[in-house]
Amino acid sequence: MLQFYHAHLQSKLTQSEFLILKILIDLIQIHQWVRLDSIAEKFPLPIKFESRRKKLQRFFSMDKLTILNLWHPIVEKIIETYCPLEKTVYLVIDRTRWAN
Numbered sequence: 001m002l003q004f005y006h007a008h009l010q011s012k013l014t015q016s017e018f019l020i021l022k023i024l025i026d027l028i029q030i031h032q033w034v035r036l037d038s039i040a041e042k043f044p045l046p047i048k049f050e051s052r053r054k055k056l057q058r059f060f061s062m063d064k065l066t067i068l069n070l071w072h073p074i075v076e077k078i079i080e081t082y083c084p085l086e087k088t089v090y091l092v093i094d095r096t097r098w099a100n
Contacts, residue, residue: 004077012070020059036060 010018027042028034040053047055064070075091083089 005074008073008077009070012064017059017062017064020056024056024059 009021013021023044024039027039031038031042033039036053036056040049040056043052043056045052045055059065079089079091
């Protein structure tokens with residue numbers, strides 16, 4: 001499954017975008033927060049803090065980072081792989097902290 005995940009993301013993102021996403025996921029897992037300033041502070045690029053923050057802002061605002069384009073196919077593959085067709089599957093998504 002991890003190979004599909006990586007292959008899918010690499011097919012949708014450039015190599016540098018994929019690397020940024022990978023670093024971001026690692027940072028979020030290690031530090032368990034998602035504040036832009038905090039992530040920019042820890043992001044391992046040898047540039048000024050403000051430049052890292054702007055780079056991350058541009059990254060997060062990319063049109064490629066949509067649920068339909070990037071994440072929906074991954075969820076679809078997970079369901080196809082782990083859930084038999086003859087059974088009912090209930091997918092629960094917690095949206096309590098989502099805006100819009």
